[in-house]
Amino acid sequence: MLDYDDESKERRQTVDSSLFYFEHEGPPAQFHRYPGMPDYCGPAIAAIAAVETAAIVISAASGIGVNTRRMYNVAKNYGLARMIIVTRLDAENANVADVFSSIQETFGLECHPINLPADGGKGVIDCLANDSGSADLLDVGECHTALIDRIVETDDTLMEQFMETGSVPPEKLGPAIGNAVAMGHLVPVLFVSAKHDVGVKELLDAIIRYAPSPLVGKKRTLVVGEGETATETVIEPDLEGDFVAQVFKITSDPKSNISTRSRACTAAR
Ligand SMILES: Nc1nc2c(ncn2[C@@H]2O[C@H](COP(=O)(O)OP(=O)(O)OP(=O)(O)O)[C@@H](O)[C@H]2O)c(=O)[nH]1
Ligand SMILES: [Mg+2]
Numbered sequence: 001m002l003d004y005d006d007e008s009k010e011r012r013q014t015v016d017s018s019l020f021y022f023e024h025e026g027p028p029a030q031f032h033r034y035p036g037m038p039d040y041c042g043p044a045i046a047a048i049a050a051v052e053t054a055a056i057v058i059s060a061a062s063g064i065g066v067n068t069r070r071m072y073n074v075a076k077n078y079g080l081a082r083m084i085i086v087t088r089l090d091a092e093n094a095n096v097a098d099v100f101s102s103i104q105e106t107f108g109l110e111c112h113p114i115n116l117p118a119d120g121g122k123g124v125i126d127c128l129a130n131d132s133g134s135a136d137l138l139d140v141g142e143c144h145t146a147l148i149d150r151i152v153e154t155d156d157t158l159m160e161q162f163m164e165t166g167s168v169p170p171e172k173l174g175p176a177i178g179n180a181v182a183m184g185h186l187v188p189v190l191f192v193s194a195k196h197d198v199g200v201k202e203l204l205d206a207i208i209r210y211a212p213s214p215l216v217g218k219k220r221t222l223v224v225g226e227g228e229t230a231t232e233t234v235i236e237p238d239l240e241g242d243f244v245a246q247v248f249k250i251t252s253d254p255k256s257n258i259s260t261r262s263r264a265c266t267a268a269r
Contacts, residue, residue, distance in 0.1 A: 002033050017043045017249065024204045029211070038067045043249060045074055050248040052217030053081040055207075060086050060094035064102055072107055079218045081211060082187045084111055085203060089121040089193040096191065097137040103189060112147055114188040115202055116140065124191050124199040128170055148173065154180045174209070182212035220246070
């Protein structure tokens with residue numbers, strides 16, 4: 001649906017970016033979708049300035065690619081929240097266990113599964129809600145404990161409760177997970193088979209619950225002036241505040257009728 005430009009349709013591969021939004025049990029989530037091919041990664045790098053979370057998609061069949069490392073590091077160095085989505089669980093040559101361990105090896109132990117593939121890739125099991133169960137890779141109980149451990153590290157009160165009782169009720173973890181994701185202490189890893197609609201609802205749930213809103217995501221700075229006299233102000237998102245915008249992409253639509261538009265502008269003037 002999003003590959004609507006002629007070149008992408010012809011190549012059957014995304015060459016241009018597209019924007020959309022979806023509503024799923026909460027306020028609308030704004031989405032930017034970018035090509036994965038290294039030759040076309042410029043717009044994705046420019047878009048870092050316009051988003052709170054970078055979701056990096058990795059195929060369970062081909063694993064980490066050249067551009068995966070590059071985009072992950074660009075997002076990390078800029079201070080964005082990150083998520084990793086492992087797709088094509090169902091592919092014949094998928095090797096989810098190897099791909100997952102290479103994700104942790106390459107990007108660190110902050111990359112933590114929020115769910116795991118189960119039933120031979122026919123479903124996913126939630127590692128936060130379940131402290132036991134069977135999955136196609138790893139141990140659900142161990143993943144559950146390690147996940148809670150990582151989340152409570154960012155919150156002293158929850159950490160105390162965890163140390164005293166050995167557990168924290170999942171409903172108390174909600175805001176702490178969002179903060180852990182926003183500060184990059186936790187990078188949720190989710191598993192999906194787009195072809196068989198496996199893990200897709202769970203992915204949308206995770207985006208709505210854990211991807212930071214502009215209120216908790218990376219704060220942008222307004223720079224006025226240049227050189228030594230430049231002033232920098234951190235922009236606090238405020239619905240009642242002044243309008244602030246940043247251009248991150250300029251495009252001209254070859255199908256738009258410019259002469260009609262300029263006539264309309266003349267008439268309006
Ligand atoms: N078996 C299987 N194939 C999939 C799945 N998701 C996508 N594919 C196939 O993989 C190919 C690439 O999928 P795309 O969605 O175009 O991948 P992409 O991430 O947008 O790749 P770029 O456009 O190059 O950035 C297509 O032929 C899809 O049909 C999946 O979950 N399972
Ligand atoms: Mg594509």
